Amino acid sequence: MITAVLVDDDKNLRDGMKGLLVRFAPNIKIIGEADSVETGIETISKLKPQVVFLDIQLNDGTGFDILEQLALKNGTIKSNIVFITAHEQYAIKAFRFSALDFLLKPVDPDDLQKVILKIEAVLEKNNNYDHIDLLLENIRRKVDNFKRIALSTSDGIHLFEINDIIRCESEDNYTRFHIKNTKSVLISKTLKEYEELLTEHGFERIHQSHLINLAYLKSYIKKDGGYVVMADNSNLPISQRKKERLQEILKTI
Numbered sequence: 638m639i640t641a642v643l644v645d646d647d648k649n650l651r652d653g654m655k656g657l658l659v660r661f662a663p664n665i666k667i668i669g670e671a672d673s674v675e676t677g678i679e680t681i682s683k684l685k686p687q688v689v690f691l692d693i694q695l696n697d698g699t700g701f702d703i704l705e706q707l708a709l710k711n712g713t714i715k716s717n718i719v720f721i722t723a724h725e726q727y728a729i730k731a732f733r734f735s736a737l738d739f740l741l742k743p744v745d746p747d748d749l750q751k752v753i754l755k756i757e758a759v760l761e762k763n764n765n766y767d768h769i770d771l772l773l774e775n776i777r778r779k780v781d782n783f784k785r786i787a788l789s790t791s792d793g794i795h796l797f798e799i800n801d802i803i804r805c806e807s808e809d810n811y812t813r814f815h816i817k818n819t820k821s822v823l824i825s826k827t828l829k830e831y832e833e834l835l836t837e838h839g840f841e842r843i844h845q846s847h848l849i850n851l852a853y854l855k856s857y858i859k860k861d862g863g864y865v866v867m868a869d870n871s872n873l874p875i876s877q878r879k880k881e882r883l884q885e886i887l888k889t890i
Contacts, residue, residue: 811823
């Protein structure tokens with residue numbers, strides 16, 4: 638069984654969540670509940686659950702306040718965190734950059750089951766929980782221009798500087814990240830998901846299979862159908878419909 642604590646200031650929502658877990662995730666055992674920042678800190682510190690289902694908005698603060706104070710109190714957080722939120726678009730963006738799971742209210746059973754499967758996989762690894770520190774760093778800064786990204790691979794979660802990512806390559810439903818001065822990493826998410834996150838950081842989708850960091854673009858070659866040469870000496874094709882846009886971008890660089 639996987640031990641869990643549920644933190645939400647609405648008893649009806651806590652009861653509803655427990656009902657969903659019983660039905661769709663019977664391997665999750667709720668060992669404690671809390672309805673505030675204060676009781677959340679106390680319950681998590683005392684019970685040390687493997688998973689915390691954490692509402693963002695609480696009557697006396699936020700779920701982020703709980704994580705901040707736990708980090709100050711214990712030095713580190715050693716529970717998997719799943720945020721539950723009704724909106725908070727900025728926070729959702731921060732979750733995605735930090736490789737943290739979240740559930741939208743009302744919680745969809747399919748989404749819950751997907752999150753539980755990810756938790757089970759993470760618990761099999763030796764996770765260092767640095768991605769929680771990254772989330773708190775992003776929340777504290779309260780800016781959209783995040784500097785680092787957490788990538789969840791088959792052997793754990795790793796943090797990288799966004800500026801060190803040379804390019805991303807689609808491999809079916811996976812994405813391979815080619816990163817400066819390190820070996821490539823394969824992530825079990827689609828290239829489109831990372832296109833949505835990284836476009837505002839100077840990345841451009843030039844092909845169905847390729848998302849590039851324009852800072853590492855060395856050459857644009859028009860012959861042979863058109864291709865780019867990247868800083869890692871890779872030659873990448875440009876799709877016909879992307880050529881005009883790329884040419885316009887290059888004129889502004």
